[in-house]
Amino acid sequence: MIADKLSSFIRDAAPYPERGYHLQGAALPCNLPQIAGVFLAEGFHLEMLTCQDRRETDRVFRLIYQFNRYGAPQRHVISADLSPDATAPSIAAIFPAADWYEREIFDMYGVVFDGHPDLKRILMEEDYVGHPLLKNFVDPPSPYRSE
């Protein structure tokens, strides 16, 4: 079972009837590549990777990885809390789908992923300053805006 293989990495796992996921758990950021490796070996794909700016409440960035596969048990959600000055390990070498997700998180939140093949902005223009989805974001003056 996948839950057994992940049991050494995951704290606070919640069961399916409670959360609507077959497994939802928190992990340490340093364990993410190993966890991704386990999911890959079990035939999962990376369905989503996103981030939350929780610096005001918890003083962390929360990375949220969602894995899925065509067959039970299906959807698994792993979150990892990252202190704001730390870097996260990249899983782009394990799941190529993570490549652009990690670029998006870098673009929108400024989280740096160690070992990413080409970590640059993906949505904003390349000379843009700032990270728009941070809670304390203020957009710098732009010639493309009216006011």
Place this chain on the structure above:
Amino acid sequence: MKQKDLPLVAGDPKNIEELREQIGPLVHMDMLENLLNHARSRSLWPLTFGLACCAIEMMAAGASRFDLDRIGAGVFRPSARQADVMILAGTISRKMAPAIKTLWDQMPAPKWAIAMGGCTIDGGPFKYPGQYAIVEGADKIVPVDVYVPGCPPRPEALFAALFKLEEKIKAGKKFNR
């Protein structure tokens, strides 16, 4: 014209300017320019270029039901070097803006721009204080000749815009002699 009264001094640029004003241009090109403008207005070649959902309406306008070819504007060119009119059809993201500017600069003059839909007029539904993603109006990047309101405008509205542009081209010379 009283050419005899003119105090002609050779090599004096001031007098040459006065002389030009009094006798007018030596060769009249108006007829030729009118003819050229008429031809231009009836063979507007748009750039093959869609930005968002308005491009679907632009494609509908180009296809057989509405058929832009009826007014000579159906020859969508895949190269900016061959295009006369840029139909800005859809939301302009900030990341796209430099590419659009490059395409506009690559188009040979005389050239015209149509801002199609609310997004290209002023940002449309995506404009709010502090937005970081879009260009609030195509006229921030290129000089726009005709604005087409709608979200998206129907193909008939795009036709109306092209007719307005035809009127503008036929009405006068955009570029000075």
